[in-house]
Amino acid sequence: MAGPLTPPLPRAVHPAAWWLWAIGLAVAVSTVTNPFLLLTALSVAALVVLSRRGSSPWARSFRLYLWLGGFIVGVRAVLHVLVGLKFGEPVILPLPEVSLPSWAAGINLLGDVRLDGLVGALTEGLRLAVMIACIGAANSLANPKRLLRSLPGALSEIGSAVVVTISVAPQLAESVQRVMRARALRGDTARGIRAVPRVALPVLEDTLDRSLMLASAMDSRGYGRRREVAPGRRALTAACTLGGLLASAVGTYGVLDATTPGWMGLPVLAAGVALSLLGIWLGGAANARTTYRPDPWRAAEWLTVGCGAAAAVAVQLVRRSDAAALGVPLDPLGVPALPLLALAGLLVAALPAFLTPEPPPPAPRSVARPRPVATEVHP
Amino acid sequence: MIELDRVSVSFEGATEPVLRDVSLRVDEGELALVVGRTGSGKSTLLGAITGHVPHFTGGTLAGSVRVAGRDTREHRPRDLADVVGVVGQDPLAGFVTDTVEEELAYGMEQLGLGASTMRKRVEETLDVLGIADLRGAALRELSGGQQQRVAIGSVLTTHPKVIVLDEPTSALDPTGAEDVLATITRLVHDLAVTVVVAEHRIERVLQYADTLVHVGAHGVVTQGDPAQVMLTADVAPPVVELGRWAGWSPLPLSVRDARRRAAPWRSLPTAPRPPVAAPGHALLDARRVTVTHGTVVAVAEVDLSLRAGEVTALMGRNGAGKSSLLWALQGSGPMRSGSVRRRHGTTSDATDVRALDAAERRRHVGLVPQSAADLLYLDTVGAECAQADRESGRDPGTCRSLLDDLAPGIPDDRHPRDLSEGQRLAVVLAVQLTADPPVLLLDEPTRGLDYAGKAALRRALRRLVERGRSVVVSTHDVEFVAESADRVVVMAAGEVVADGPTADVVVASPAFAPQVAKITSPQPWLTVDDVRYAVGEPS
Amino acid sequence: MLLRRLLSLAAATAVGAAALTGAAAPAQAAACSSTSGVTVVVQSSNGTSVRCASGDPGSAWGALQSAGFSLTAVQRFPDALCRIDGFPKSDPCVNMPPASAYWSFWHAPNGGSWTYSQIGIKGWDPKPGSSVGFRFGSGTAPGTQPATVSAPKPTTAAPRPTTAAPKPTPRRATTAPNTPRSTTQAPSGRTTAPPATSGAAGATRAPNAAPGTTPTPGAASPTASPTPSTPSSASPSATGEPSASASESSSDAVAAGPTDGRSSDGSGGSGTARLLGGGALLAGLASAVAFVGLRRRQAQTSV
Incomplete structure (x- = not known):
């Protein structure tokens, strides 16, 4: 588990490992409103992203998630002012309260904003923001296309479809731009609703043409090839998949609803998931597809997943023993606790920033065209 | 390897079959060149070989097609993926992944090859195509020639017995096309792959073809020795035209062969250059035009003056800034600095084209994108x-009569998408000419046109300049330039590197010299007509 | 179920501490005998206890406290009730209690029947003579009937200054010249509200209070509401003294309770120390992030 003495060769850590790590961190903060813990988790995520993100365009997306998180905190504060429960002591913003009829009792519009309530709302917002930052960290660390590539055989065709869809969007934007420019050549610069059919028609035709060409190319390259599968096996696959889905649904209901008997909860859910996995495995056998240079799963991946899990477990342990330490004392307001176990767990989640292999250097881009030299004259 | 036995293909709603009673045979390791006019059914023939006709396109196929022993009736294209590789016109449209290495591996992944085999073949293919330094590059950032080579590589990795290429060089500049064609011939020579290629620039591949398949009118297909079939084919490159006119037998297919036959002409006293017609007055003056896209400088301080009665050819590599310059000259495209002024007669008053609104602008400068x-x-x-x-x-009917001049016989109720490439170009040309602009710019109009289509375009442009208009054509097609342009402007990396009469610029350049010039050099002839005029009677 | 749980979350128009001002009197370990108090019914598997919160508590929360129950709120939703007298022990009181095991809140008018409250515990203002009930479980009504009481014999003709004057909700307090905060935090004793103000406040209260008291059989005199503990209600300033001290001490106790509990939870140090420790930790992490970011940026530009 421990990092080797010589630094490991640069390579991309398996995308699934990053996702599991991020989910562990997100699970850890999901029950926490203690700002010390939340900000620690946020710093941990940022640290790992900064030190281990690759060079793909996705890797730059973490900043966007941070903005989104900030936006969420802001919205949460505004909603608190509008309809939130305003409890606690010092009034920091006196506002008139709008009275609602008795059938809407329990909802407060406006009213004095009080510090305790506002702090409560902000920490709730921060919790959501940090969870989103965790997902953002996974997205920047793990190339989603590579994640799709490591899907099991039965789902690989969906993966291909998703990859194609992702590449369609920029093409669509490109053809809209091109058609808009072409329209100006006919002296037609009308904007608004009248212009829609004139732009949409050529763009649609273009998109359809491209899709047909792509479908034809994929077909001739073997997309959708199947092995011969015995009818019995096919039926078994279908039964496993459907049964697994059904059992998962029942099991989820059982877990969420406290009035159902215990056996309907976790056991049925586990059986459902197991059946679904079996179905996927059986279905994958009908698909001959293999993966080129699959991402390996080695010690670094285990370490990454383990660190994420450690954070989740540590926070869960604190929750069992001293749940109040995970929150902020609101009534009255006080300094939140510093639960050392939970902090240690979150700090362990930062270890992948130092112990996993570094990401590979950026791929060489196509040779950039050099600026012309004035003396480069035609013979 | 490929056997077609009395194959007929017809599509619903068509009055006559696209292919009629086709029987042909291509043996292992042969290069078969498919020629024919645009819309004659070349693509349908290729589709029948790959199984796309009728599995993907619909329609009815009679007779039998066998590829490597597999009948396409029972095998869909995906079932043929391990024996047939298909490369289309637009490589970017066929890419499934986004980096070179993954694209090369995609076909093998679908076939379920082992990890070590895949790894080995990707490396081999990178070397065969000479693109090893691009392995991690994003496909969209490659040049056209590189993209097409990756597309060929991506079908090569599955070690197919047959590779079918449908106009693989139509989107490429001359250098890119050379690279791709060199790759194709190397496949045939070194790897013993059977290659079927449809190509409208026959002159480039003809000399390498083992067998020639000619798709003629009404779906009649003939197959035979290239020199034999070329004698009567309805599409012919300049070298073949020259050979036919001179009555050379056997017909030379390469510049090298023709050069040996043309030795007597070279020893003729060097004919004086035909006098260059005095150019008219300037219609459009561009000064220090600079276009940037982000940080990339597309056009760098270009000065250009377009004169009445002159067809100007704009040449240069893909990405040299030709399109950006045309859009800037028209006034619709972005321009960072510089001025474009439309001159009125010989007087000094001028209009700033870029200050006009879109409707007014097209009366001064027209652009066919x-x-x-x-x-x-x-x-x-x-x-x-x-x-x-x-x-x-304009008066109603102006556009229609222009269209009838350009391409007679297009019915009014036809959908533009159902027209052939040449007919559609004619419609767009007619639409833009309706405004009667003194300056007309055309961006790559010859793409997808066969020899007859190019000749029709050439005549239409010639009529325009005779009426005192100025025409700019950006193109890669050196033969078209040799036959129709009075002046050639060569761009490289956003700058004008050569500007002069066609004969001066084109003959001197190894990349841009037309076939006739290569055959008859040092004579100043560029086209078969020049030779006819100078030599008079074939020897 | 979910709806009920949400509703049991208080709609805080009133502040818990404010209600204490009404808790001038010690609790009685039985249902109220007259309309001068609010009957509090608390029922769980530990048994049922019925007490009387004398006077007019400002909220059901206040009624519980003045009846002598110790309360614990949910940490993340301080308007929701989690424990009464330390029950249930199993709930950590951080998140909302589950729908199958929570304190459901009911109220009933004098002589009426239990109604599941649509308003939160801190938002409901029980009228004197009415009942509030708390039943632990999945939302069933308390097993004990609400109290039916009659108005006490009038011992004084004074209007009800004790109940009217300190009415603490911010909305109503706007009629008083004092700021609402000072009214609620410091009971009448220290603000020394002039009798005229109290009377004015009482007058504005009257229409509200009247409907609650008039239907009851014994409510012949709506102005009569002395509490047993009040020696004399002739002088409003005099009544203020004991109630002020009482509420002061009880509010202190409530405020001190959770704080003490937290400081002893072993998570280290006083508030200031924790603040410093947490701040230092976060500052260290932030500088680590900045350092790593800068180093990678340099590495990339040098390539």
Whole structure:
């Protein structure tokens, strides 16, 4: 588990490992409103992203998630002012309260904003923001296309479809731009609703043409090839998949609803998931597809997943023993606790920033065209 | 390897079959060149070989097609993926992944090859195609020639017995096309792959072809020795035309063979250059035009003056800034600095083209963009023409009569998408000419045109300049330039590197010299007509 | 179920501490005998206890406290009730209690029947003579009937200054010249509200209070509401003294309770120390992030 003495060769850590790590961190903060813990988790995520993100365009997306998180905190504060429960002591913003009829009792519009309530709302917002930052960290660390590539055989065709869809969007934007420019050549610069059919028609035709060409190319390259599968096996696959889905649904209901008997909860859910996995495995056998240079799963991946899990477990342990330490004392307001176990767990989640292999250097881009030299004259 | 036995293909609603009673045979390791006029059914023939006809396109196929012993009746294209590789016209449209290495591996992944085999073959293919340094590059950032080579590589990795290429060089500049064609011939020579290639620039591949398949009118297909079939084919490159006129037998297919036959002409006293017609007055003056896209400088301080009665050819590599310059000259495209002024007669007053609004601007400078069909958005040719008359404020019927001059016989109720490439170009040209601009710019108009289509375009442009207009054509097609341009402007990396009469610029350049010039050099002839005029009677 | 749980979350128009001002009197370990108090019914598997919160508590929360129950709120939703007298022990009181095991809140008018409250515990203002009930479980009504009481014999003709004057909700307090905060935090004793103000406040209260008291059989005199503990209600300033001290001490106790509990939870140090420790930790992490970011940026630009 421990990092080797010589630094490991640069390579991309398996995308699934990053996702599991991020989910562990997100699970850890999901029950926490203690700002010390939340900000620690946020710093941990940022640290790992900064030190281990690759060079793909996705890797730059973490900043966007941070903005989104900030936006969420802001919205949460505004909603608190509008309809939130305003409890606690010092009034920091006196506002008139709008009275609602008795059938809407329990909802407060406006009213004095009080510090305790506002702090409560902000920490709730921060919790959501940090969870989103965790997902953002996974997205920047793990190339989603590579994640799709490591899907099991039965789902690989969906993966291909998703990859194609992702590449369609920029093409669509490109053809809209091109058609808009072409329209100006006919002296037609009308904007608004009248212009829609004139732009949409050529763009649609273009998109359809491209899709047909792509479908034809994929077909001739073997997309959708199947092995011969015995009818019995096919039926078994279908039964496993459907049964697994059904059992998962029942099991989820059982877990969420406290009035159902215990056996309907976790056991049925586990059986459902197991059946679904079996179905996927059986279905994958009908698909001959293999993966080129699959991402390996080695010690670094285990370490990454383990660190994420450690954070989740540590926070869960604190929750069992001293749940109040995970929150902020609101009534009255006080300094939140510093639960050392939970902090240690979150700090362990930062270890992948130092112990996993570094990401590979950026791929060489196509040779950039050099600026012309004035003396480069035609013979 | 490929056997077609009395194959007929017809599509629903068509009055006659696209292919009629085709029987042909291509043996292992042969290079078969498929030629024919645009719309003659070349693509349908290729589709029949790959199984796309009728599995993907619909239609009815009679007879039998066998590829490597597999009948396409029972095998869909995906079932043939391990024996047939297909490369299309637009490589980017066929890419499934986004980096070179993954694209090369995609086909093998679908076939379920082992990890070590895949790894080995990807490396081999990178070497065969000479693109090893691009392995991690994003496909969209490659040049056209590199993209097409990756597309070929991506079908090569599955070690197919047959590779079918449908006009693989039509989107490429001369250098890119050379690279791709060199790759194709190397496949045939070194790897013993059977290659079927449809190509409209026959002159480039003809000399390497083992067998020639000619798709003629009414779906009649003939197969035979290239020199034999070329004698009567309805498409012919200049070298073949020259050979036919001179009565050389056997017909030379390469410049090298023709050069040996043309030795007597070279020893003729060097004919004086035909006098260059005095150019008219300037119609458009561009000064220090600079266009940037982000940080990339597309056009760098270009000065250009377009004169009446002159066809100017704009040449240069893909990405040299030709399109950006044309859009800037028209006034619709971005321009960072510089000025474009339209001169009125010989007087000094001028209009700043870029200050006009779009409707007014097209009366001064017309532009036919690279994807000409973008201009068409109505559902019949008649409606497009009527709309063009309205836009330009001309009498109804102006556009229609222009269209009849350019390409007679296009019915009014035809949908623009159902037209052939040449007909669609004619419609767009007619729409833009309705405004009667003194300056007309065309961006890559020869793409997808066969020899007859190019000749029709050449005549139309010639009529325009005779009426005192100025025409700029950006193109990669050196033969078209040799036959139609009075002046050639060569761009490289955003700058004009050569500007002069066609004969001066083109003959001197190894990349841009037309076949006739290569055959008859040091004589100053560029086209078969020049030779006919100078030599008089074939020896 | 979910709806009920949400509703049991208080709609805080009133502040818990404010209600204490009404808790001038010690609790009685039985239902109220007259309309001068609010009957509090608390029922769980530990048994049922019925007490009387004398006077007019400002909220059901206040009624519980003045009846002598110790309360614990949910940490993340301080308006929701989690424990009464330390029950249930199993709930950590951080998140909302589950729908199958929570204190459901009911109220009933004098002589009426239990109604599941649509308003939160801190938002409901029980009228004197009415009942509030708390039943632990999945939302069933308390097993004990609400109290039916009659108005006490009038011992004084004074209007009800004790109940009217300190009415603490911010909305109503706007009629008083004092700021609402000072009214609620410091009971009448220290603000020394002039009798005229109290009377004015009482007058504005009257229409509200009247409907609650008039239907009851014994409510012949709506102005009569002395509490047993009040020696004399002739002088409003005099009544203020004991109630002020009482509420002061009880509010202190409530405020001190959770704080003490937290400081002893072993998570280290006083508030200031924790603040410093947490701040230092976060500052260290932030500088680590900045350092790593800068180093990678340099590495990339040098390539």
